[in-house]
Amino acid sequence: MIYTVTLNPAIDYIVRLTHIESGAVNRMDSSDTFAGGKGINVSRILQRLGYASTATGFVGGFTGEFIKDGLVAEAIGTQFVQVDQDTRINVKIKADQETEINGLGPVVTDEQLAELEDILSHVTADDTVVFAGSAPASLGNQVYNRLIPLAKQAGAEVVCDFEGQTLLDSLAHEPLLVKPNNHELEAIFGVTFDSREDIVRYAKEILVKGAKNVIVSMAGDGALLVTGEATYFAKPIKGTVKNSVGAGDSMVAGFTGEYTKSHNPIEALKWGVACGTATAFSDDLASIDFIREMYEKVEVETL
Known part of the structure; x- marks a missing residue:
């Protein structure tokens, strides 16, 4: 099984218009709404390729339900930890230039983090765990230094899709891929x-x-x-x-x-x-x- 870990998923709200004018009322030509987040994107493509995966991480509120429902509709397994605040919404504006406005994400408690740690502790040597993207501000990316070792200690391979210092820190765990x-x-x-x-x-x-x-x-x-x-x-x-x-x-x-x-x-x-x-x-x-x-x-x- 391939697990994908998205600590700060989002609804990606895609807005399309020819030109955006700052300080004025702009009317879109079209829009779409998708379950987003780097690990979730990995799960969605894996499903299209015919590989089973389980998406995990933190979700909350009506936006979190949208993400879970969307993944279930695509026949993607989920094992999310429920948090108290709403999952964020990211706005992607596709005009003459691409502009993104990304939400902050929910607060994750120690108890909720422990739930995710338990999930990762129970993967096996037959599994691969994909860690991708940034963590909510309440955790900070240093949380990966706690999570990645759990999957490795359980015998799983890990894939780490990060930037900067977070990527460098992950190298100590010998990832299959960066x-x-x-x-x-x-x-x-x-x-x-x-x-x-x-x-x-x-x-x-x-x-x-x-x-x-x-x-x-x-x-x-x-x-x-x-x-x-x-x-x-x-x-x-x-x-x-x-x-x-x-x-x-x-x-x-x-x-x-x-x-x-x-x-x-x-x-x-x-x-x-x-x-x-x-x-x-x-x-x-x-x-x-x-x-x-x-x-x-x-x-x-x-x-």
Whole structure:
């Protein structure tokens, strides 16, 4: 089983209009509402690929019920901890520029955190646990230093999709996968990349610090997978980017699902790139048909 942990899920309220004018009344052309959060996005893509997953984390109020109902409607397992305040709403404005307004999230009590710790303590060596995204402000991202070891002590593999110091801290737990983009990798090491070779060099530093596999996504320049055995480059696929929300999560889902099945890093990279690209070219998370179409276009070379 693959578990996805989303500590601060959200309803993603997508608003579309041609142009937004600050300080004026703006009328939308269309809107959509989805269950959101990085781990939840991973579960939604895994389901489309045919992999079972259980989504966990914290939800509360009518917004939390919306998220649980939405996942159940997609046949995704859930094991959330109920909190007292409403799950947040994130507003994604798609106009001439993309603008996001993200909510703060609920307060999580010590007792509620202990419930989640109990869930993670009961995973098994047959499981993979995906930790993704930021924690509510009441916990802070340092809470991952308590949660990730529980899954590891239970024998599970862990996938960690974080930025900055949280990503660096997670490396002590030897994650199966981390997935910084090239700009996040620059920020971690305080450097500027001048070439693909520079990116590979610093991705290997992430391996030295504990990660088993590192994917560096480079938007329109493709993606790199650096492992202990080899480095692979997936060429970019041409198309119109419609959606930056969830593309990285889709890549994590594609890689994790395939790798847990085949342990083949090249195939896992291909499915990761296919999922991430398909979502980037879609209005929402990509459909399985579009993912398969993108998969046929993925070209991987060994560097």
